[in-house]
Amino acid sequence: MLRKRILINGVVQGVGFRPFIYKSALKFRLSGFVQNTSAGVITEAQGSKENINKFILFIKQNCPPQAKIEDLKITDIKEKKEKGFLIIASKKDNIQTVFLPPDLAMCKDCGKEILNPKDRRFLYPLTNCTNCGPRLSITKTLPYDRKATTMSKFKMCPACQKEYESPNSRRFHAQPNACPVCGPQVFFKFKNKNFKGLKALKTAAVFLDKGKITAVKSIGGYHLACDAKNPKAVTSLRLSKKRPYKPLAIMFKDLKTAKKYCFINKIEARALLSPAAPIVIVKKKKELKLISDNLNNYGIMLPYTPLHKILFSLLKTDVLVMTSGNAKGGALCSGDGEAFKKLSKIADGFLYHEREIYNKVDDSIMFEALGKMRFIRRARGFAPLPATLAKKAKKSILALGADKTAAFCLVKENKAYLSQYIGDLNKKENGGFYLTALEKNKRLLGINPQVTIADLHPGYFTNKLPFKNVNKIQHHAAHALSVAAEHNLKGRFLAVNLDGSGLGSDGAIWGGEFLAFNNKNWKRAAYFEPLPLPAGDESVSEIWLLTLGAIKKIYGKDWTNYKYLFKNVPRQKFRLALKLIDNGINVYNSSSAGRVFDIVSHIALGITKTTYQAQAAMELEAKCLRLKSPYKVVMEKQNGCYIIKTGEMLKEILSYSRSAEEISARFHAYMVYSVLETAKKLKLKNICLSGGVFQNKVLLKGTVNVLKRAGFNVYLNEQTPCNDGGLALGQAWNMV
Ligand SMILES: [Zn+2]
Ligand SMILES: [Zn+2]
The missing domain is CATH 3.90.870.30 (DHBP synthase)
Incomplete structure (x- = not known):
């Protein structure tokens, strides 16, 4: 006879884990108990040596579908006089190492019940069980118990209570358990x-x-x-x-x-x-x-x-x-x-x-590329699951993320909790959402950050918050580190960032960057030729302004040969823009890759104005059926840095007229090969790709394929979006 104490960590609460332990203990005729604590699920099991060993192996191999054991600590303890195996009430500890599961889509069993006229939950729209239903969205604190959720105000009817207490029921300790009699209507x-x-x-x-x-x-x-x-x-x-x-x-x-x-x-x-x-x-x-x-x-x-x-x-x-x-x-x-x-x-x-939503969480968005699902937006179904880092942080970290596609990241030891997607912080209401979500996540995860890190951009919402001693990191370096964090990339590597825009360390607007890393130190090694952004922010949607700025730069006086590109632009607007450009008023230059997509979309598709982010690039991608021979990649070296001369590519496009499909196919190939040519010059074997432009499936697949064929090792964001929604993980990794 012996007794062991087993502490289990991971996704082990709210997923039917305790009933599983209970049933397993009975199966191997053990006595003892199982309990939820904020340090993990604790079980003490007593029985013959053989049965206890079988029990432990069984737990590891047969855990419930939504559960994930991250860690299992076993210690020998003194035997006790006791009978039977119990599930005992939850205990709150100081250390929180348990992961709250994300919200789970309805399971097959519940799906059958709600459409079965004989079932007591027939057509009851808030049906759930230990395998499915709301989790993060209804939970206020850990440990995860009914009283810690927004379901606490509904008292279970005798039938529901019986299920809740019966280890053989699928609803044993299903915290949001409800039925038409007792549950929310x-x-x-x-x-x-x-x-x-x-x-x-x-x-x-x-x-x-x-x-x-x-x-x-x-x-x-x-x-x-x-x-x-x-x-x-x-x-x-x-x-x-x-x-x-x-x-x-x-x-x-x-x-x-x-x-x-x-x-x-x-x-x-x-x-x-x-x-x-x-x-x-x-x-x-x-x-x-x-x-x-x-x-x-x-x-x-x-x-x-x-x-x-x-x-x-x-x-x-x-x-x-x-x-x-x-x-x-x-x-x-x-x-x-x-x-x-x-x-x-x-x-x-x-x-x-009537079931109240405590934590707001939007739908996640994903796409398949290169045999895997990839994030565009990481929210419901994934938050608040952490990414496991290869190294433990000495101090707990808060990384504030970006501005347009905001999400923050909290790190404790080797766990990085990327928040649910918040949205565009330029919209006033999202600022409130951000701050509320931050407070709620801190409480839920039991993390009180000791260090804070933010983007360099002084205009970002996150840089107007009253945090003290905030560390700063350049936007594209953070993108690169989000990939490095996921793959524990060390030593020397090249980070290719094709992005919309981010503030550069020289005060210019960057967005098509090749950064040479040595561990967490980096220097700018190559970039796309900076082109004008006339009228500042207006050019984000009035994309013809970008084309006008570019052709004036490329052709000088001869730009008038291309006036036809602007025939759909209101004349007054056009004249005003010309004046601004000629006088250099409110004209910045940017190496942004996203803006190059905008210019080519305008030329190929005639889009002058966009109504949502990345519209022009998405419509251009839709025209690319497969890659064709690329436009010529021209580069020059300036002050030890390679510059990819996008102006030369635009000249080639404008030198003869072609269909939109042809331009799109050759332009996508050009972007792919400009990455390859630059990578060959920089001679770094390991390459990570990040930045929002890589949500373009044609570009992502093309780039990865040519780089791999040329013998490079390619790393991508896997657990986080490659856009600004994943930026906070990279910021955080810089502090680990
Ligand atoms: Zn279910
Ligand atoms: Zn009920």
């Missing part, structure tokens, strides 16, 4: 009317089928929904959301339906059906008008809550627009009162429920 609000329960769901379905816009409360926030097959409904949503062209995410009834409209490979299908259930960018098969015009892909998802699933069972349409529930310029709505107020000008009705 669903409502549909329309003008002054308010329907409840099934009536609410049915009315909402009729509403949507009639082409009305409905706000739908999901796991981490509200969606704005309408029938994706009804162009009138979509137009009205676009108009009221002031979102004329930006692609809208859509939700299909099921995978089979999705496959009628999209090409979906195995990796993408697996992601769509996974517990994280992100929005996946997939190739179009059949056009749905106004959803993502001028692009050849859709952002799609499948129903991931019982409410979605039930709604589709009542709907005639099999695809809904499900876009984030925010008004233009506002943050995602998660509170009911907030949604009623802010979305009232957009939505005709509100389908909502």
Whole structure:
């Protein structure tokens, strides 16, 4: 007879771990207990040596589907006189090493129950179990217990309580456990009317089928929904959301339906059906008008809550627009009162429920490239899971992230917790979201940062916050380190950053950078030729200004030969811009790779003005069916730095007229080969690629392939987005 104490860490709470331990202990006839603590799951097991060893092996090999054991510490302790095996109440410790699971999409078993007329949860939209349902979005503190969640105000009925207490039930200690008798109710609000329960769901379905816009409360926030097959409904949503062209995410009834409209490979299908259930960018098969015009892909998802699933069972349409529930310029709505107020000008009705969202978390967005799913936005289904670093931080760290695609990162020891995606901090409401999320994450993770690090840019929201002794790091160096952190890249390596923009260490605006690293030290080794950004920020959307600035620089007086490129620009605006450029007023130069995409899009597609970030680049990518022979890569060396002469490439494009497809194919190849040629000159074997421009699948695949073929080792962001949403991890790694 012996007794062992086992401390288990990882994703072990809120995923049916204790019942699993309980059942395993009974299986091997052990006595003892299991308990949730903020230091991990603790179990003490007593029995024969053989059975205890079998028990430990069994735990390691058979843990529940959503659980992940990171660490298992075993110590021998003194035997006790006891009978049976117990699950005892949670204990709060000072050390928090347990990971709260992210929100989980509905599991198959719950999916069957809600559509089974004989089940007591038939058509109950807040059904969940230990394998699925809300987690982060409802949790206020750890350890994860019902009283620590927003479900604490609902008292379980005897039937639910019985499930909760029965180790053989799928709902044993399922903290958000609920049923139609005792749980939160669903409502549909329309003008002054308010329907409840099934009536609410049915009315909402009729509403949507009639082409009305409905706000739908999901796991981490509200969606704005309408029938994706009804162009009138979509137009009205676009108009009221002031979102004329930006692609809208859509939700299909099921995978089979999705496959009628999209090409979906195995990796993408697996992601769509996974517990994280992100929005996946997939190739179009059949056009749905106004959803993502001028692009050849859709952002799609499948129903991931019982409410979605039930709604589709009542709907005639099999695809809904499900876009984030925010008004233009506002943050995602998660509170009911907030949604009623802010979305009232957009939505005709509100389908909502009484389960409160404590942590706001938007849908994640991913795409498949090179055999793996990659992040565009990391949020629901992933936050707050940490990345494990190869080295322990001596002090806990707060990295503040970027500005346009904000997310912060908290580090304690070797765990880096990248926050959920926050959004554009230039929008006032998102600033509030950022600060609230920061406070909540600090509390939830038990991290009190001792050091802080931010981007160099003084204009960033994060640099206006009252933090003291803030360390600074250059934008593209942080991008590079986000990859280095994930792969524990040391020694000498080359970081290729193709990005929108970031403040350079020389005060200029950078964005097409080749940084030579030695561990965490770096120097600028090559960059794209700086081209003018006339009229400052205006050129971000009025992209013809970039072309005008570029051709004036390249051709000097002869620029007038290319005046035809601006025939669609209002004459007064054009004259004013010329004046500004000629007098050098408000004209900065930038080595941004993103801006080069804008110029080429303007030349190839005639786009003069964009309405959402990266629109021009995305439409240009859509025209590239496969890479063709690249435009000539011209480089020169200045002060020990290589400059890629993008001006020469623009000259080549403008020297003869070609189709948009041809220009796009040759230009994408040019970008790929300019990376390869530069890498060959710089002779560093290990290369990491980062920056938002690498969300371009054609560019990413092309670049990785040619670099690998040339014998380079290529490293990419895997657990974080390559855009500014992953920047905070790199900032943090600089301090580890
Ligand atoms: Zn379930
Ligand atoms: Zn109940």
